[in-house]
Amino acid sequence: MEKIYTGKTKDVYEIDDKSVLLHFKDDVTGKDGVFDPGENQVGLQIEGAGHSAVAMTKFFYEKLNDLGLFTHFISADLDKNEAVVRKAKVFGKGVEVIVRYRAVGSFLRRYGAYIEEAAELPSFVEVTLKDDKRNDPPISADALEILSIMDKNQYKELEDLARKIGEVVKAELAKKDLELYDIKFEFGEIDGKVALIDEISDGNMRAYHKGEYIQPLDLEKRLLGE
DSSP, X not given: OEEEEEOSSEEEEEOSSSEEEEEEOSEEEEETTEEOTTOSSEEEEOXXXXXXXXXXXXXXXXXXXXXXXXXXXXXXXXXXXXXEEEOOEESTTOEEEEEEEESOHHHXXXXXXXXXXXXXXXXXXXXXXXXXXXXXXXOXXXXXXXXXXXXXXXXXXXXXXXXXXXXXXXXXXXXXTOEEEEEEEEEEEETTEEEEESOOSGGGEEEEETTXXXXXXXXXXXXXXX
């Protein structure tokens, strides 16, 4: 198979004109050796992070597919840290969608003069451009349409799907007495429909137990009992 993309936490290989293989690595995003799912650079390596990411991705995507929520996921091989997914067309050069339930991370850094740390938020959806040079700037629905990245109907579909998927993840964590503070998704288009793409893992969410942050890998162990 030909490698077609080298990402921060995954490499992508072409299978055929309809599907690709994702290989999950032990690299995680962060800064100065500290993990941060909101960062746009690789900050450190954590042994087992790739396996943890693909295990959680398989767990959540299978649930989402069973619920009829549209995703790119086909299958996963946990022994190889790999997943097979359908090809998707990204919006523009790529967008990220954050569903926020509490004020932490970059939201708090931007708006800390107006809100207390960890204050509750009403399932707030925020879209950012994937643009490392410009620190992944947040963007509004109007600006997305003006720039021909997506139209208002696509934005509404994406926003609704992000909230529904966020609630599924939140509910699964709650079963383990864990609270989801925020989670980052990626979306694209498959056959003209908005679809969830990329991973759902402890590397793109913040979860807490009684106000204490749960570190990557620890979250997967608590959730999946491995």
